[in-house]
Amino acid sequence: MIKDMIYDRPESLTDVKTHYCPGCGHGIVHTLIAETIDSLKIRERTIGVAPVGCSVLAYFYMNFDVTEAAHGRTPSVATGIKRVLPDRIVFSYQGDGDLAAIGMAETIHTANRGENITVVFINNAVYGMTGGQMAPTSLIGQKTATSPRGRNVETMGPPLRMCELLNSLDKPYHIERVAIDGPDGVRKARKALMTAFKAQVDGKGYSFVEILSPCPIYQRLSPVDALKFVGTQMAAYFPVGVFRKEGTVVNA
Amino acid sequence: MLERILITGAGGQGVILLGRLLASSAVEHIPHITFFPSYGAEVRGGTSVCQVILSAKEIASPLSETFDSILVMNQISLENVIRQMKKNCLVLVNSSLCKIPPVSSKVVSVDATRLADNLGDTRVANFIMLGAYLAAKPVVTPLQAEKSIRELLAGKNMSLIELNIKAFRTGLES
Amino acid sequence: MATRVLMTGNDAIGEAAIRAGCDAYYGYPITPQNEITAFMALHMPENNRVFIQAESEISAINMVFGTAAAGKRAMTSSSSPGISLKQEGISFLAGAELPAVIVNVQRGGPGLGNIAPSQSDYFQATKGGGHGDYHQIVLAPDSVQEMHDLTILAFKLAGKYRTPVMILTDGRLGQMMEPLILYKGTPPPMQRKAWAVNGAINRKPNFIRSLYLVEGELETLNIKLQKKYAGIRQKEIRCEKRLTQDCEVLLVAYGTSARIAKGAIASVRAAGIRAGLLRPITLWPFPYDAIARIAKHVKGVLVVEMSSGQMLEDVKLAVNGHVPVFFEGRMGGGVPLESSIVKKIKSISRRKIMTGH
Known part of the structure; x- marks a missing residue:
């Protein structure tokens, strides 16, 4: 028997029109985070930290406390909140420029201290808000505003794999990479976010979820092809999976 | 009253501790006190200098250009400050490690390092110097100084505190 | 006469911060202010407060931002080159109207300069330093006693006006010892923190931001800030x-x-x-x-x-x-x-x- 299902907007999500571009991954991830917060019943004690980038306006969609942070300093701001309010649930929401370029030091050191926060990393291999410049995670050969002939490894270095990098540290509790390239990927992303937030609720320590995400505009693809790019080309360089589970390395 | 004291020696000889101790001994009864340390870039082995000013009036600068007393713990430091040893200045020299300087100041020689060695620890030479200085210029009473030694070393083991008190008294009587 | 204690200026600042109810201190090593960081490392945990040695001055000021956003009292300290690194964060604090105390134990500049005392960060401290039309309150002690007293005042003013306050001092005042009388009062009160991000329990969510893209919004914020500064000019000159x-x-x-x-x-x-x-x-x-x-x-x-x-x-x-x-x-x-x-x-x-x- 098929039970009637009513899909509601999560309470943690506000009822507004999106400003994100058609085919953007942010909306999906915002919804997944809101669902996670709802199902853990932590909306009233959750504090989000928004980055600089397209998702700087994330608070617009989030029906719980959110603060902005300076570019890349998101984990430091989250640390400053969590340490004085240890019973609150604090997460940072960061893009690839914020997390892996300007905020690399903060990313590494926050993870290395094992701060009991959750970091949600949206990797779409490009800077969005500033107009499609090369990100630290842009793929080799990827054309962007600042790599017009494609990313050249010789002069620009290869893309950074953040899960693998963080996995060399002792303190992280959960590290996982997912790709929202289709319904299956979205389901896995929801599960990963649940694991990560649950870890924080249980006081287990630092959790990190990298989400490979479409940006049709600056990946220079149609929305459908952007999903394929995420699921094939990006996932080929950035393998999805659990890297750290309950504090133990599972995919070195 | 105005007493401007320069204390100098090798890093590790306890010059800074000596200055701090003198300053804290005066806290209860001298209205204005400054203590100012300066070090070389080296953590050990370089020259260590500090100044203590005890005054009835407000102190403009914690660094003075002229001194009423100079305490010197080793030869290199002595050579650095020999020009400051003016006529009205009292100079205390650790004669175990320094030559007596040919200056017009009143020079008191204290065999501090050797006396410290006799007590069993070369490091207490600084408090022997303090004792000798207070014997020559009683700006604070021995009782106040001993109280400060006990406060400064609070938490350390009793035998160490007693050793330092003993060193201070040795200097006082030297 | 109340009991006097002998302290370095840097320690006197640290002691005052604790007595002013500082909830969290974030630091990074730089001479000649290291005594503050070491003092806080020792004494903040003893008082069940937060101490973190951050990975950089930049991270430290942003930890301050987080703690201030959460409605708690935060402080950081550094010396000239490190304070330059904090300027973006100070501008964000001013823009988001968050209270914080920043200590600059000045050293010689420009560049890495030296570790001798200096007053060459006056322009940076009083004319903005970071980007945008903002001011921070700048307090300048001239004794170890004032290092202590003005730190208490800094927390009071930061809380009252929801603004960053800087203690602008120098290596000489930081390193010298003088006798002082310690603050015995209660921590200065903070304004009701209806604006803080500390969990949206029985209220609408709070957002702390300094980005205003809608036309006119940012000018409105600036007008509000300037009004606040006018009030500070009227009441707080000392x-x-x-x-x-x-x-x-x-x-x-x-x-x-x-x-x-x-x-x-x-x-x-x-x-x-x-x-x-x-x-x-x-x-x-x-x-x-x-x-x-x-x-x-x-x-x-x-x-x-x-x-x-x-x-x-x-x-x-x-x-x-x-x-x-x-x-x-x-x-x-x-x-x-x-x-x-x-x-x-x-x-x-x-x-x-x-x-x-």
Whole structure:
């Protein structure tokens, strides 16, 4: 028997029109985070930290406390909140420029201290808000505003794999990479976010979820092809999976 | 009253501790006190200098250009400050490690390092110097100084505190 | 007399922060302020407060931002090059209207400079430092006692106005020891934190932001900030006046320079020269009016600074051409000598006053 299902907007999500571009991954991830917060019943004690980038306006969609942070300093701001309010649930929401370029030091050191926060990393291999410049995670050969002939490894270095990098540290509790390239990927992303937030609720320590995400505009693809790019080309360089589970390395 | 004291020696000889101790001994009864340390870039082995000013009036600068007393713990430091040893200045020299300087100041020689060695620890030479200085210029009473030694070393083991008190008294009587 | 204790200026700041109810301190090593970080590392945990040695000055100021956003009291300290790194964060604190205390134990610059005391960050501290139309309150102690007292005041003002407050001092005041009386009061009260992000329980969510993309929104914020600054200018100017009633030469100096100026004044007064001192305690807001009033009846004004003449510009604005303004300064870690200040005072006192006009 098929039970009637009513899909509601999560309470943690506000009822507004999106400003994100058609085919953007942010909306999906915002919804997944809101669902996670709802199902853990932590909306009233959750504090989000928004980055600089397209998702700087994330608070617009989030029906719980959110603060902005300076570019890349998101984990430091989250640390400053969590340490004085240890019973609150604090997460940072960061893009690839914020997390892996300007905020690399903060990313590494926050993870290395094992701060009991959750970091949600949206990797779409490009800077969005500033107009499609090369990100630290842009793929080799990827054309962007600042790599017009494609990313050249010789002069620009290869893309950074953040899960693998963080996995060399002792303190992280959960590290996982997912790709929202289709319904299956979205389901896995929801599960990963649940694991990560649950870890924080249980006081287990630092959790990190990298989400490979479409940006049709600056990946220079149609929305459908952007999903394929995420699921094939990006996932080929950035393998999805659990890297750290309950504090133990599972995919070195 | 105005007493401007320069204390100098090798890093590790306890010059800074000596200055701090003198300053804290005066806290209860001298209205204005400054203590100012300066070090070389080296953590050990370089020259260590500090100044203590005890005054009835407000102190403009914690660094003075002229001194009423100079305490010197080793030869290199002595050579650095020999020009400051003016006529009205009292100079205390650790004669175990320094030559007596040919200056017009009143020079008191204290065999501090050797006396410290006799007590069993070369490091207490600084408090022997303090004792000798207070014997020559009683700006604070021995009782106040001993109280400060006990406060400064609070938490350390009793035998160490007693050793330092003993060193201070040795200097006082030297 | 209350019991006095002997402390370094840096320790006196740390002790004051704890007594002012500082919930979290974030630091990074740099000379000559390391004593503060070490003091806090030892004593914050003892008081069940937060201490983190951050990975950089940048991270530290942003941890301050997080703690302030959560509605708690936060402090960071550094010295000149490190304070330069914090400027973006200070601008964000000002824009988001968050209370915080920042200590700058100045050293010689520019660049890595040296570790000697200096006052060459005056422009940076009082004129903005970071980007945007903002001010921070700047407090300038001239003794170890004031290092302590003004830190208490800094927390009070930060909370009252929801604004960053800087203690602008230097390596000499930080490292020297003097006796002081410790603050015995309760922590200054903070405003009701209806704005804090501390969990949306029985209220609508709070958002702390400094990005305003809708046309006109950012100007509205700026107008609000300027109103706040006008109120601070009206109520919070502090200065010490010494022997200014009858003075014919007015000295203006703050911090370490002011102490040396005091020595010079005592020495020229003994020789019958009527010199006085106005010592700004708040560098922003600056005591323009107090200086202007005294300048009306003097032969000349002498500004003493450990810089190329930064506060000098504000003093000239205050004096507004009524009398000549002279300068005695040292740079790159140099400290003015009492003897050279005395010489300048003497030469100003010999000036013939122009009458009429």
